Amino acid sequence: MTEDAPVPGVLGGAEPHHPLVPDPPVGQRRASVPRPTRRAVLIWLALTAVAVALDGVVGGLALVVVAAVVLAGLSPRVLGALGTVSLLLVPLAIFIRGVPDGSEISPALVTRSLIPHHLTFAGLTFVSAGALIELWPHLEAWAASDHHHASEGPPLGTIAGVIVVAVVAVGAVLACVAVLQA
Structure with missing residues (x-):
């Protein structure tokens, strides 16, 4: 594995830090x-x-x-x-x-x-x-x-994707309101 290759389980992108406490020997x-x-x-x-x-x-x-x-x-x-x-x-x-x-x-x-x-x-x-x-x-x-x-876009098209997301969002809001009003 090269030095630049990602390592699973290790978060990357952090800037080097300057510890307040010196490193141990x-x-x-x-x-x-x-x-x-x-x-x-x-x-x-x-x-x-x-x-x-x-x-x-x-x-x-x-x-x-x-x-x-x-x-x-x-x-x-x-x-x-x-x-x-x-x-x-x-x-x-x-x-x-x-x-x-x-x-x-x-x-x-x-x-x-x-x-x-x-x-x-x-x-x-x-x-x-x-x-x-x-x-x-x-x-x-x-x-x-x-x-x-750039990919070809969503499989069903952008308009269908927006409609699906809107229906799910409205359904979630209506479900929350129904539970809160019960």
Whole structure:
């Protein structure tokens, strides 16, 4: 592997840092973990604020777990495994509580037990973060190359793509309003 080739699981593009504490002697050095830039910390705080707004404390804790994995220098596949386990626990959480019959299905059912929702949010956060961290060096290298030329556009065309996105967005907003009004 050449020196410029992306390394899976290692975030690239960070500027070299000047540590406030001098590096330990060569014989006592720990594994190299990149020090986050000020910009990265601000972005991370903004993402954490969004996660807390979407899922409360559980959303914030999910981002703390992602940060811990990144800062510890662990493989992003750890996040993928955590996300997969969280997503696999969702049906279990529903079945333990009992599958409701037709008369019990209402928006109140959703608000009575948020455990499946928290597991889903955390699982999707872990899987997404793991995939992005794993793919980041490759995407960065692709973006820097001359191989990205204009494609032929979306398979169904731009107008059909915009219509699909608009329908999904309107449906999501209507679903949120219906749940909030229930």
